[in-house]
Amino acid sequence: MVLAAVLVAAGISKVGRSRGVLDTFENFGVPFFLRRRIVAILFPVLEIALGVLLVTMTGAIWVLTGWVSAAVTAAFLFVTTRAFSRGERIDCGCFGAHRTPISISIVVRNSLLFLAAAGTTVMASAGLDSVPATLADFDTHDWTWSAAALFLAGITAAFFSSLRGSSDVAPGMQNRALTGTVLPDLYLSTIGQEPVRLHDMLKERPRLLLLVRPGCPSCDVLLHDPRPLHDALDPTIELVLIVSGAEDAFRTAHPELAEVALFGGWPLAEHLRVSAFPGAVLVGAGGSILAEPVAGRPAILDLSARSSSLLHRRPRTRNS
Template sequence: MPVSTGVLPVVVAVVLLVAGVAKIRHRADTRGALGRFGFPPAVIPAIALVLPWGEIAVAALLLLGGPLLFALGAAGALVLTGGFFFVVARAARKGETFECGCFGTWERSRIGPLLVIRNGALLAAAIATAALAIAGLPGVPALLGTATGADAQWAVMLAAAMGLTALFAAAGASARSAPTSLAELPTQPDAQDATATEVVTASGAVTRLRDLALQHPQVIVFVRHGCGSCEDLLRDVESDRAGTVDVLFAVSGDRTMFETAHPGLASRALYAVQAARSALGVSKTPAAVVIGLNGTIAAGPVSGAAAVRELLVRTAQTA
């Protein structure tokens, strides 16, 4: 086969490789994106762990494998790109506009027709790669090993395809970090999607974060059992030293231990909050966010005890 037949497999491999590395570097964003796509909260951590390594493994098989391994990589690429196309097309059909998280925070593409087209093109390339595997393509290394002087231009094209794909994926690179003070509060770009995540109330009811703020803005403070700063903050709220503000506590950890340690706050606790933490980008506790009446993020998220206390004071003053 001519060296030119290796262009599409290399493009597919590099896209998957860059996407996998980006997801590993920004795993919280990956979990948030999976939640916005509608995956059940119970399986999101497992998918966020396995998916990036699956992408990297498939890319390695396509780039480095012999005939059999290349065929396995082609099948894996077909499954992955087909799945990506399906979930993006479904979200677009529903009118969703959130960021897909395809390349972590390296490239910010929102759900829409252009993203569907892009994923469709990637799926088409994966189908062509699978067809090449069926036709007996021996693998990219073996293919390059047969190159002659006349094939040098195709080798250059292969290298260019790899470089351009990587640059495309990283073009929007920008490290996203949680603000630490009210002066750094941004408007959440995916607030509607983040506040659509579900939690379990103290009474056992399943509700969306945005539905907690139907009558008035709601402060959600994320706490974790064993976090010393969280415990200090909880004691301040119990003794009214945190200011007169209505607060709900999103608890990570054992429910019984929280209720035993803070019986006065038991009715204000929320559980099964991992999907909400992921969607909001909350990686450390304590952290807090204010949900407005329209389901958007009115303030935050902020992290750290000092920033949370400041947010509570400001909210109490404007209540």
């Protein structure tokens, strides 16, 4: 029942949000042939249907539903585990507009959902009682224990959620706006290990700092076809590519960009509290932040499209 409830809730939260589903597919590196609008529209329908069928069907349909549920939850577990192991703090997109960066609690939750789906499949294949038959035999004692178990599960989920939320940013920084502050005076480096002072680089003209990471599928999509980004960006703004991660890995994946990229971007990403890669921040001449940092390809393209208006409506600079 818990698996069914999660699937239905996840499906309902995605209805009418096909663009968000497509962005999630892209972030997780889902095979290209699945990144279609029709798939994004039908995917939440599939989740809702699976949740309903798990608690209403018996016999062969219940068996088939169990197998499909196991396959779907296994896919969830695979992509979230892969993203977490790579250190990609991308939004899991599990519940539509509710933003949840990938963390160990997400991986654990998806592991439990997969085990629940696998257990349902085994029960259905073995001919054990289906959910409707089991519920029909429930007495008051059974319902009481079920309600208590659901209550404890909710408390546990809320506990892990609070831990995740409190660990995402430093205490006291959650509501602090960065617009108008000046970037810290950090040092980056070229592929040849030559130091580049951030403040020196930002003296002459405004720049869009694009933060990427090796092994990030969404970063690869943006870097392989940067034309939409360049087309949207104000022509007076220079695009600067900053890499957080291993130089060798980036040079292997993007040899054509290695010579123009700057490396050692982790401290900058942490200061900007970028929650996912790719990330970006629009900076004026002198290093003042013109708009809040964003993460994800759609948000970066939107920031680029607004770059002209932001540049000519420069906020008053204040100390970081």
